[in-house]
Amino acid sequence: MTDTNSRPDNMRIVRRLLFTVAGMFAFGFALVPIYDVICDLTGFNGRTNNEQAAANVREVDTSRTVNVQFITRVNKGMPWDFEPEVTSVRVHPGETRVVNFLAHNLTRGDMVAQAIPSVAPGEAALYLNKTECFCFNQQPLKAGDDVAMPMQFYLDPDIPDHIHTLTLSYTLYDMTAHATPDVLALMQQPAD
Amino acid sequence: MSYAAGEADHNDHHHHAPSGITRWLFTTNHKDIGSLYLWFSFTMFLVGGAMAMVIRAELFQPGLQLVDPHFFNQMTTVHGLIMVFGAVMPAFTGLANWMIPMMIGAPDMALPRMNNWSFWILPFAFAILLGSLFMEGGGPAFGWTFYAPLSTTYSSDSTALFVFSVHIMGISSIMGAINVIVTIMNMRAPDMTYMKMPLFVWSWFITAFLLIAVMPVLAGAVTMVLTDKYFGTSFFDAAGGGDPVMFQHIFWFFGHPEVYIMILPAFGIVSAIIPAFSRKPLFGYASMVYATGAIAGLSFLVWAHHMFTTGMPVAAELFFMYCTMLISVPTGVKVFNWVATMWRGALSFETPMLFALAFVILFTIGGFSGLMLAITPVDFQYHDTYFVVAHFHYVLVTGAIFSIMAAAYYWLPKWTGHMYNETLGRWHFWLSLISVNVLFFPMHFAGLAGMPRRIPDYSLQFADINQIVSIGGFAFGLTQLLFLYIVIKCVRGGEKAEAKPWDGAEGLEWTVPSPAPYHTFETPPEVK
Ligand code: HEM
Numbered sequence: 001m002t003d004t005n006s007r008p009d010n011m012r013i014v015r016r017l018l019f020t021v022a023g024m025f026a027f028g029f030a031l032v033p034i035y036d037v038i039c040d041l042t043g044f045n046g047r048t049n050n051e052q053a054a055a056n057v058r059e060v061d062t063s064r065t066v067n068v069q070f071i072t073r074v075n076k077g078m079p080w081d082f083e084p085e086v087t088s089v090r091v092h093p094g095e096t097r098v099v100n101f102l103a104h105n106l107t108r109g110d111m112v113a114q115a116i117p118s119v120a121p122g123e124a125a126l127y128l129n130k131t132e133c134f135c136f137n138q139q140p141l142k143a144g145d146d147v148a149m150p151m152q153f154y155l156d157p158d159i160p161d162h163i164h165t166l167t168l169s170y171t172l173y174d175m176t177a178h179a180t181p182d183v184l185a186l187m188q189q190p191a192d
Numbered sequence: 193m194s195y196a197a198g199e200a201d202h203n204d205h206h207h208h209a210p211s212g213i214t215r216w217l218f219t220t221n222h223k224d225i226g227s228l229y230l231w232f233s234f235t236m237f238l239v240g241g242a243m244a245m246v247i248r249a250e251l252f253q254p255g256l257q258l259v260d261p262h263f264f265n266q267m268t269t270v271h272g273l274i275m276v277f278g279a280v281m282p283a284f285t286g287l288a289n290w291m292i293p294m295m296i297g298a299p300d301m302a303l304p305r306m307n308n309w310s311f312w313i314l315p316f317a318f319a320i321l322l323g324s325l326f327m328e329g330g331g332p333a334f335g336w337t338f339y340a341p342l343s344t345t346y347s348s349d350s351t352a353l354f355v356f357s358v359h360i361m362g363i364s365s366i367m368g369a370i371n372v373i374v375t376i377m378n379m380r381a382p383d384m385t386y387m388k389m390p391l392f393v394w395s396w397f398i399t400a401f402l403l404i405a406v407m408p409v410l411a412g413a414v415t416m417v418l419t420d421k422y423f424g425t426s427f428f429d430a431a432g433g434g435d436p437v438m439f440q441h442i443f444w445f446f447g448h449p450e451v452y453i454m455i456l457p458a459f460g461i462v463s464a465i466i467p468a469f470s471r472k473p474l475f476g477y478a479s480m481v482y483a484t485g486a487i488a489g490l491s492f493l494v495w496a497h498h499m500f501t502t503g504m505p506v507a508a509e510l511f512f513m514y515c516t517m518l519i520s521v522p523t524g525v526k527v528f529n530w531v532a533t534m535w536r537g538a539l540s541f542e543t544p545m546l547f548a549l550a551f552v553i554l555f556t557i558g559g560f561s562g563l564m565l566a567i568t569p570v571d572f573q574y575h576d577t578y579f580v581v582a583h584f585h586y587v588l589v590t591g592a593i594f595s596i597m598a599a600a601y602y603w604l605p606k607w608t609g610h611m612y613n614e615t616l617g618r619w620h621f622w623l624s625l626i627s628v629n630v631l632f633f634p635m636h637f638a639g640l641a642g643m644p645r646r647i648p649d650y651s652l653q654f655a656d657i658n659q660i661v662s663i664g665g666f667a668f669g670l671t672q673l674l675f676l677y678i679v680i681k682c683v684r685g686g687e688k689a690e691a692k693p694w695d696g697a698e699g700l701e702w703t704v705p706s707p708a709p710y711h712t713f714e715t716p717p718e719v720k
Pocket residue numbers: 337451452454455497498516517519520523558559560561562563565566567571574575576580583584587588591592
């Protein structure tokens with residue numbers, strides 16, 4: 001570096017550095033979709049695939065039994081009762097089961113809720129397939145009403161051998177302020 | 193401004209400046225700005241220290257006696273934020289401003305006007321942060337790590353001010369980093385090749401790139417907190433499709449490189465001081481440069497060691513565990529090189545050397561507790577306990593802060609033209625050394641025994657340990673007032689310092705008179 005003149009001028013370096021700063025700021029936000037993709041691919045953090053699984057015919061592996069436990073909680077300040085009908089079921093991989101979850105709107109107002117699932121251990125999340133679930137949609141519930149919400153699932157027969165127990169937990173959130181139009185319309189209908 | 197080289201007066205006091213306050217407001221001189229940063233940092237050190245005293249006073253006994261828990265949480269939060277962003281980082285930037293141009297033979301920083309801005313927005317950032325403490329509902333109380341949903345759903349109304357102040361701090365650091373990079377790339381004296389640069393310059397060069405890479409990510413994280421809290425987005429809210437664990441990934445992607453931002457310049461300082469007082473050149477210069485680069489690179493691959501207990505898959509836990517342990521290899525190279533530099537050197541133990549030696553030993557202790565924390569299965573026990581508090585205070589207080597004190601003593605003669613009082617300096621060192629260990633060492637035991645961090649009350653079996661820790665804390669806090677006294681005394685007067693007061697010291701900064709003239713190296717020096 002004896003030749004001082006061959007150095008790039010200040011503003012060129014500054015521009016490049018500012019460009020990097022902007023890029024890293026954008027990268028911070030890009031982490032959000034990246035995180036979602038990684039979680040969906042790996043089941044990181046107990047993300048269950050929140051789409052309806054195809055209910056195609058499978059072989060039931062009767063040689064194994066897996067204990068599936070259910071936990072429910074309501075988000076802080078959410079004034080509903082929310083409980084599973086049974087706290088656990090024992091299933092063979094491949095076998096389809098239905099479990100009901102009971103919700104009760106304890107308030108005097110019509111409300112809309114949504115349940116968010118999570119599976120532990122995260123690894124098991126990839127093998128829990130829901131063919132039908134209340135958690136796919138928002139749930140309207142009139143003041144004081146209660147409802148049994150079905151969840152139908154099966155375990156993928158490929159579920160690793162070392163998983164004997166898995167826990168599916170639901171947290172119920174108040175979505176009244178964010179209700180979608182069709183749910184609102186449902187709620188407007190007179191009770192029959 | 194026309195100062196003749198060698199004119200001795202203007203750095204003596206910063207009160208009787210040539211043209212009053214405007215000199216400091218509008219200055220673009222790297223030495224002035226360096227001094228501003230250093231004084232600002234010291235002020236913040238005392239403010240953050242006062243908060244630590246509140247914390248230790250409350251924890252002196254079990255039970256709640258002095259402050260209510262919400263205020264206690266604000267103290268731990270703002271203490272952390274101030275020490276990280278207000279004390280340690282500005283101190284290093286101040287040292288960079290003062291020393292980098294003088295070390296590479298440049299007349300000033302490359303972008304002097306931006307330099308002025310990057311300093312002067314800082315006081316506003318901290319005024320906003322501190323002001324938020326006085327608002328209804330209080331200031332930030334969610335920890336310096338501001339995990340969502342603590343900082344979104346459950347935070348006080350003043351959170352917008354916290355976000356805004358972090359934005360300003362980030363902009364300031366980024367401007368400072370850009371300035372350092374451009375200065376080092378473009379302003380070196382003609383024969384100052386990259387591999388001749390002092391290690392302090394090298395370590396700051398690498399630190400500046402870390403800052404450029406991660407401060408914007410921090411800005412993104414606080415922005416997401418802001419929009420989640422006030423504008424209805426759900427980045428971190430599961431109800432809207434977000435995920436609170438993602439907050440931790442984003443935060444620690446910034447957070448772990450950040451801890452290296454706070455230690456790499458310290459490595460540079462110690463690499464200047466140890467050879468000077470061993471009267472030997474630094475052992476393994478090139479390996480030091482590469483080790484610093486390796487540490488910086490690896491620091492992007494280890495963030496999730498702060499999140500072992502969030503339920504990651506085993507493969508990920510192992511990946512982050514091994515990467516974390518890998519960092520101790522280049523770190524070990526550094527410690528080895530410092531020790532090898534001292535080997536058979538003609539050692540003398542003036543205050544800067546004492547602090548540098550304490551740095552090597554105590555930082556290594558912090559590295560060991562870090563290694564223990566890096567072992568995934570045991571971290572489940574240690575996580576969120578006082579063991580973590582002990583770990584990061586060893587690396588940050590006896591690491592970063594001790595190195596800053598070593599630097600202050602080492603370069604004070606150059607800055608002020610006077611020698612500091614060596615006897616008082618040694619008193620400061622020994623009192624600090626003893627009290628800091630009384631303060632932080634027992635925290636290891638409290639943590640291993642299960643005492644959680646960030647709590648205003650604890651069960652009775654921790655009473656004795658906490659009492660000892662608090663006493664160490666008060667002693668360490670008081671001792672730093674002695675440091676303030678020593679520095680002021682040295683600024684005001686004292687034995688005249690020669691151009692090179694340390695006979696073993698190397699570097700261009702010692703070729704200019706003491707105090708360093710207002711303008712140095714207007715014509716580039718010759719580099720051997
Ligand atoms: C050998 C090097 C190091 C290793 C292996 C290491 C490892 C770790 C680990 C595993 C944790 C997380 C503990 C937990 O929360 O359970 C941690 C926390 C921390 N480390 Fe280190 N560390 C090292 C060096 C450093 C350095 C050099 C600094 C700063 C100068 C530092 C600052 C911190 C801080 C501030 C925290 C706590 C953050 C918080 O939760 O508030 N560490 N370290």
